[in-house]
Amino acid sequence: MTHRYTFLINPAAKSGHAADVWQELETYLDDEKIIFEKFESQAPGDITKYAQHFVQRQPTNNQDHLVVVGGDGTLNEALNGIRDTMTSKMVPLAYLPAGSGNDFARAYQLDTVPINRLKKIINLTQNSSLEPEFVDTGVYIDRQHQTKRYFVNNLGIGFDALTVNLTNHSYLKKRLNRLGWGKLSYFISIFKALSIQDTFPLEVTWQKQTEYLPHTYLMTLSNHPYIGGGVEIMADANPRDAKIDLIVIENTGSTLRLLYILKQMIVGKHYRLPEVHRYTAEQFDLKTGRLEYGHADGEELGTHTFDLSVTTQKQPFWL
Numbered sequence: 625m626t627h628r629y630t631f632l633i634n635p636a637a638k639s640g641h642a643a644d645v646w647q648e649l650e651t652y653l654d655d656e657k658i659i660f661e662k663f664e665s666q667a668p669g670d671i672t673k674y675a676q677h678f679v680q681r682q683p684t685n686n687q688d689h690l691v692v693v694g695g696d697g698t699l700n701e702a703l704n705g706i707r708d709t710m711t712s713k714m715v716p717l718a719y720l721p722a723g724s725g726n727d728f729a730r731a732y733q734l735d736t737v738p739i740n741r742l743k744k745i746i747n748l749t750q751n752s753s754l755e756p757e758f759v760d761t762g763v764y765i766d767r768q769h770q771t772k773r774y775f776v777n778n779l780g781i782g783f784d785a786l787t788v789n790l791t792n793h794s795y796l797k798k799r800l801n802r803l804g805w806g807k808l809s810y811f812i813s814i815f816k817a818l819s820i821q822d823t824f825p826l827e828v829t830w831q832k833q834t835e836y837l838p839h840t841y842l843m844t845l846s847n848h849p850y851i852g853g854g855v856e857i858m859a860d861a862n863p864r865d866a867k868i869d870l871i872v873i874e875n876t877g878s879t880l881r882l883l884y885i886l887k888q889m890i891v892g893k894h895y896r897l898p899e900v901h902r903y904t905a906e907q908f909d910l911k912t913g914r915l916e917y918g919h920a921d922g923e924e925l926g927t928h929t930f931d932l933s934v935t936t937q938k939q940p941f942w943l
C-alpha cells in the first residue's frame with residue numbers, strides 16, 4: 625500500500641531558517657517520488673487549523689502520516705490541533721525539528737540533521753513491524769478561561785515565562801538566529817528578566833496535600849528534563865511515567881543568591897538548596913496570587929493570575 629505524507633511547515637521557525645530546511649526536504653521528497661502534500665503556515669494558529677483538518681478528513685488507514693516541521697511552538701500548535709477535534713482518533717505525530725530551542729528533539733534524542741530525520745521518519749512509518757511510541761504530554765485546564773490545552777515540553781509561570789516573552793520580542797533574536805547564535809538571545813533575555821522579575825505567591829496541591837510558597841520566582845511543569853533550549857532543569861523527569869514533574873524556585877534573598885541558585889541549576893546541583901522545591905505527581909492544582917507571565921512550549925499565555933489543573937495524557941509519536 626502507498627504511504628502518503630502531510631507536511632505542516634512553519635517557515636517562520638528559527639527566524640525563517642525552517643523555510644530553507646523545507647526546501648531541502650522537498651527536493652528529497654520529489655527525487656524519491658514520495659507522495660506528499662504540504663501546508664505552510666501564513667500566521668500563528670494556522671498549524672493548529674491544518675492539524676484539525678488532517679484529523680477530520682483522515683481515513684481510518686495507517687498509511688497517511690502527519691509530519692510537523694518547525695520548532696517546539698509549531699509542535700505545540702499541531703498537538704493542540706489534533707486534540708481539539710471531537711473525534712476519538714489517536715493520530716500519531718512525526719516531528720522534524722527546525723526551530724531554535726528544539727527541547728522536544730533533545731528530550732527524545734531526535735536527529736537534528738533534517739535529511740537524516742526525514743529518512744528516519746520514512747523508515748519508521750513504512751516499516752509495518754514498528755509502532756509509534758506513546759509518551760507523556762501535559763494537559764492543563766485553565767479554570768479562569770474555561771479552556772483545555774496541551775503542551776509537549778513545559779508550562780512555566782514567572783521567571784522563565786518572562787524570559788520567553790523577552791526573547792520572543794527581542795529584535796536581536798532574528799539577527800542572532802541567522803548567525804546560528806540563537807541561544808545567545810535567550811541568555812541576554814535571562815539577564816534582562818533577572819532585573820525585572822519579582823516574586824509571587826503560589827499554592828500547589830497534589831495528592832491531597834497543599835503547599836503555599838509565598839516567594840515563588842520560577843515555576844515550571846515539564847514532561848522531560850529540558851527548558852529554554854537545553855537547560856536541564858529536572859534531569860530526573862521521565863517523559864514516559866504518566867506523571868508530570870514540577871519545580872518551584874523561591875527567591876528569599878538577594879540577586880547574588882539568585883545567581884548562585886541559577887548557577888547551581890546549570891551544574892545540576894540545585895535540588896539540595898532550600899529555595900528549590902521538586903515534585904512529581906499524576907496531577908497538580910496551581911494557583912498564583914499576582915499577575916504573572918505564563919508560557920506553554922514557548923508560546924505566550926499572556927499576563928494574568930493562574931488557576932490551573934494539570935495532568936498528563938499519552939500521545940503517539942514516531943520517535
Ligand SMILES: Nc1ncnc2c1ncn2[C@@H]1O[C@H](COP(=O)(O)OP(=O)(O)OP(=O)(O)O)[C@@H](O)[C@H]1O
Binds near residue numbers: 638666667695699701
Ligand atoms: N507563518 C508564520 N509567520 C509568523 N509566525 C508564525 C507563522 N507560523 C507559525 N508562527 C508562529 O511562530 C512561532 C515560533 O515557532 P516555533 O516555536 O516553532 O519556532 P522557534 O521559536 O524558532 O523554535 P523553538 O520553539 O524550538 O525555540 C510560534 O509562535 C508560531 O505560532
